[in-house]
Amino acid sequence: MSQQQVQPRPHQTRELAPSVLAAAHSLRRGFEGAVHLPGEADYDARRRAPYSSVDPHPALVAEAASVADVRAAVVTARDYDLPFAVQATGHGTHVPSDGGLLLRTSGMSSVLVDPERRIARVRPGTVWEEVIADAEPFGLAPLAGTAPSVGVVGYTLGGGFGWLARKYGFAADSVLCAEIVTADGRIVTASPDRHADLFWAVRGGGGNFGVVTSLEFRLHPVAQVHAGTAFFAIDRAAETLVRYRDWIRDVPDELSTAILLTRLPHDPEVPEALRGRRVIGIQAMYPGEAEQARRLLRPLWAAAGPVLLDGMRSTTFGRSAMGGTFPRRMETLHTLPDPVIEALVNAGGRAAPTVEIRHWGGAIAGQGPGAAPVGHRDVPLSVIVDVDVPEVDQALRTHGTGGTFLNFLHDTTRTATAYAADDHRRLREVKRAYDPDNFFRHNHNIPPAGLGSG
16 A cells, blocks of 8 residues: 655644633533643644544544533534544544644444344444454444454445445445434434434535434344455456456346455565565455355456465455555546556556456445435446556546545545535535534535535
């Protein structure tokens, strides 16, 4: 993975503004968690974002321990006219919270699994590995992503595209209700029959509509999967991608796949002959028997050639984690035309990027009216590239749909491209109803209808 690096800014040692000191004093009265000001011992550790490309310097950092703390932080930021931002583990943290109140919710972590109803309820600091561990003994699995250390709430509010999505949909599609602190400090429960417009909007609209303090969602019966990555020589990459664009038309919804063009690391677990070598990786997850999974994958493997390293195995969902590609650029496509294949295969020379081509479809596309406002459900493919490569950028601009996916998007100027046009208009209307002043704006922002162009 590669990330755009920024140089940390020197911390300003000037005296804090009286309004900031007053806000901190007000917030600390009755606040259960810790509050940190610049210059205090834990401030630098608590202000940092999970990405090195973001170097925030908030006026104060508040670590919430309860719903009451979250509400107090929202009300304090409004009362003292401070910019407001939320951070748990990373999803949505793309705008530095300079000069404002940064609310951290990572300390609010808990999981409650109801195996009979196949439901989990979590607080905002919970990460996926906690849910996976509590659900697995019952033969259940959440719609988690590629990294078990990622926070549940931020991932789900952005849509949530994981390895079970083709079978069960986006993570947002499995949400049943959410407790939310709104911009005016109310604590509301959003569900299909309570605040239904807000319930629709938060399932894909990111952190634009409030601070989610608990989330309830379905779990799914997945006891065993056959999953992993098989690696092949790079010299048949073009033939493999040509086969892939045809092969995906007929695969069952249970099978999720992606093609990687990457360079294997210099790692002791990688055979010495393959270390540092550029390869094709065929990633797959199938919630079923190994024999059936390999039968379905056989035509694709035949196109790629002899297997250099077979990492496919049968295991539980929780032990099948496959790393994702850090997205520098992401586009959705209706197919893989030859010019895109040529650009992806030939990009970069020795400094070639890591490319992921992932198959969508299945339950993602089949949600029907009232579906959560996530991504572009009708597209079958996405392409993620981890560094900027001019010829790849040009090919994707020319042949892509122009649409993106919020969880994979780091360019906040392109937020609107993560939604269908009608969904984005409706999201702006809901934003106007619940946050007309755009209080929640340090994010992939959806401005209220009537405020700015969006």
